[in-house]
Amino acid sequence: MADDNEDHYFGLTPIDQIMPRGYTRMAFCFPFASDDPVPAIEALQQAHKAAIARFPFMAGTVALSRDGGEHTGRLEVRYNNHDVDEAQVFVKKLEPPEFPHTYEELKSMGMPPSKLAGPLISPLPDFPDATKSCPVMALQANFLPGGLILAVSTHRNVTDAAGTAVFLYALRQSLETHGDTPINLPEFSDDKLRLLLTPGLPHTSPLHEHPEYTLDTDVVAVSSPGAQAGDGSDLRQDNPTDEETQYLNQGKIFVLSAEKIESLKTYLGKRASEKQSVEEAMNRNHRPVVVTTDDALCALVWVFVTRARALYLTTLQSESPDEELSSSLSLSVSIRGHIQPPIPAFYVGASVVYSQATLPVKILLGADGAGLSIDAREYSVPSSAASALTQCAIQIRQAVDRVTPSHVRSLISLCHSTADIRDLQVNARCAGGPDVLITSWSDLDLSEGQWLIPGIGNDGNVEFIRKPWSRQDGAMILMPRIDHSSPGADNDDDGDGLEVLIQLRTEAMVRLEQDVSFMSYVTKVIE
Template sequence: MPFLAIKPARADNNIHAGHFHELFAIFQDNMTNATSVEGLTPIDALMPRNYIRVVLVFEDATNQSAQTTGLVQSGLNVISKQIQWLSGRVFPKASAGGDPYSLEIRWDGHTTPTLIDKGTIDISYDTASANGMQPESIPETIWPVSGMIDESLHIAGAPVFAASTFRFADRGFGLCICMHHNAVDGAAFSEIIRQWGRAIAEPDLVIPSSFEGRCERLTAALADDLAETLSTSTDELFEKHPEYSRLPPAVPETFPSCTCKLFTVSLNWIDTLKSLLAKHTLTPPSTNTILSALLWTTITRVRTTSGSFSSEIQNSRLVTAVNARRHLPLAFSPPDAQYLGNAIFYGFAEFSAPALAGADESPIRSLAEICTTVLNSQYPFTINARHVAEVHELITRTGDPRALFVGWDLFNSRDLTITSWADFGLYGVDFGLGLGRPSFVRLPYMEADGVVIVLPRRRGEGETGVEVVVMLQRDHMDVLVEDEMWRTLTKG
């Protein structure tokens, strides 16, 4: 996920303190004399100080939760030996005066993460699944850690990994997984879960332990481009990367009430639009491109309709998370030893806000132009090794990534950010007998304005739509759910 102003809702500080107390008791032993260190890259340090949190929900037809938990823990024991820094904590790196700010993971070889049993919740699996397992149906109490990492925990060393299990009131099993965002991005998170599932389903499987050395892998992949970037001035780097800014965002005195909601965008409509748009675009738009364009136009229209969209706002910016692994040499992240650090960068598109809001007046031609704008911001020639090297250099020159800010508007209902997990394949992870594949992949209920997360796709014959979690101001969400075009595009 990008560094966004996202916060968990209905947070209870006492509950969170209890979560961390439980977790620290598990991670405390043997950590005082950490013997191994994994340095984190400048790209890692740029990420927000929070946890990526995902819950996998299983129908658990056998309803043998004790045996199931044992199998899941045994798989965790295996991958903790292969990816040893999972058992560690993220610390600010000790440095002499004037050294740039950096982070590192410290761990020893005697600690293994332990699942926290959250017991049985009062919610029925049958009822929640019939309603699509909405984010608000997942209580905050089931998570092993809070989403945010405060300063005291950061200094003390926040655990890289935490996981908990719970059971629904009638049947069904939940596995909550949290990983420190400075250690992993969504792609790395998903690969670790995939390896975890393999370790459970195939107990005798030996997983290659070639997952360390991220700093060396990144600098090796960027060596030539980093050398050429040295001659580019800092001002030129900022001009080439408007997604970053020297200036912190202007924080309003009060924040509007925000909410989030899960929608399913019809694949039938997306496929229809693909056919209609083909003759108006040089490159046939993908499902992701069309979905991004639809979200951008619809949310801008909703914001305009609500009356809170400032007439002074001429342009809206779309920021999309792009997985740079696909655009770097194969040796950087081969299939059998994928890069497990942060390698997500930002496509940055800009378009006339009035044109976005009125795109439904001549939908196909307007949508084609918007799709082209989105695609150009994400193309391999846009997010490539040179792009990554320039961002790496920009962070290095800043000296402290905390002094590098986002270049888009977080608070004035102007811009939109989209992070897609569609291709991460979590529904295809088989956890073996007793669990099988997850029936739902969900995120916690979160609040923000202008943030969309595309959930993992359910690939196969039964897939009829793409699930998206939309976060907006509450009054804008009220308009969205009643918007005639959005209701046509979505279901559920």
């Protein structure tokens, strides 16, 4: 007789394996008008069960592979029918003295991440103990006076932000149908679908073809305060009341004027075309530079964060006077649409790789705004940063364009040839270094669709999406775009602003907020 609780296992793709080992954490914030949370809890539990039934591995655990995982670092997913049947939404009531705020108070402050401590609203930390098995995901409903904060945590080595968005789409569909109607997604076997991202090239790819990654375990890509080179990210949970954290690092959301960013994008596109027209005579293979909104945002952050770090970057340069100090921007780039056969839109596994743009720090700090044929002032672009911003935008677009099908397959080959996959890390010296790492949630439709949860307001639409408070120096997120403006609001209202989470050491954050040129783009700072 077959075992009704048979264990299921499947290995993860090389792209899954090289993601930073931790959780993607999101908090979806809604007004909640009902005095009785029970109907909302029951609806969420029912919808969650339906979504888990569609993606049963999300109820499982991720652990080192049974086939030599202790030595190779490879991970696998494990789950059984009991895991699926017992999967549920965690529920918590936030109230004084632990949580002294109402939803309206938080809303009036712009839903500050510093009030949303990870351990308070999320059942899982940013970085779990990598030596132990841990849940693939967790969902926690936090009820506070006048509000509901739905915290979602998904393991980066199993799914990414785009995959999380697919799962949440299934959850919203189940809320609409009370879990009674099949979810409107194509049927597929996830473990077989992951085979699309397993084959590499027929030959081994050398590391120098992928400077965005490194086998140098002394590189600390993204770490918490006090982490030393080689330690990676420590296991302490993020807590905004921790004195050491407050002293060392800060994380704030900067709301940038959409109109000014659009103007910056136009300017950078014209400057890039102007610069390219000169180079085309020497190189006919130049591809047209098309600057996107995200390119403009990334260029702006890269330039002005580097300038805010100038004091300690000067110290780093003085320690190695014979070597030119460079800064790299590591970008997460979706490989959907960049690989053959194509990855379906409903794929839930990790589908991002990192690409890298690099420039000498002296260019990022340089104030070369003289002799420009296109007047930066016409586009409200600071002339002191015009040249640096243009070069950044060009490098960023080239980095994104490098992610081709052959590039992805080459990276997969590199993964296959790496004995211990844990040694292959993102080559980003963010913590206390000159580099920046940017992830984008801006194009994932996370704010789309209604959440038909009994008792919530705003017509079932999410009001804010936040990452629970964190403190990772040099790690930035382009946040989902939500229109916060109200009918009849003034044109200068910041409802259409573009939110960027910026995390820096405290002294650099202070200098960033004192930079008049950068702050000319900022309509609001949310701490």
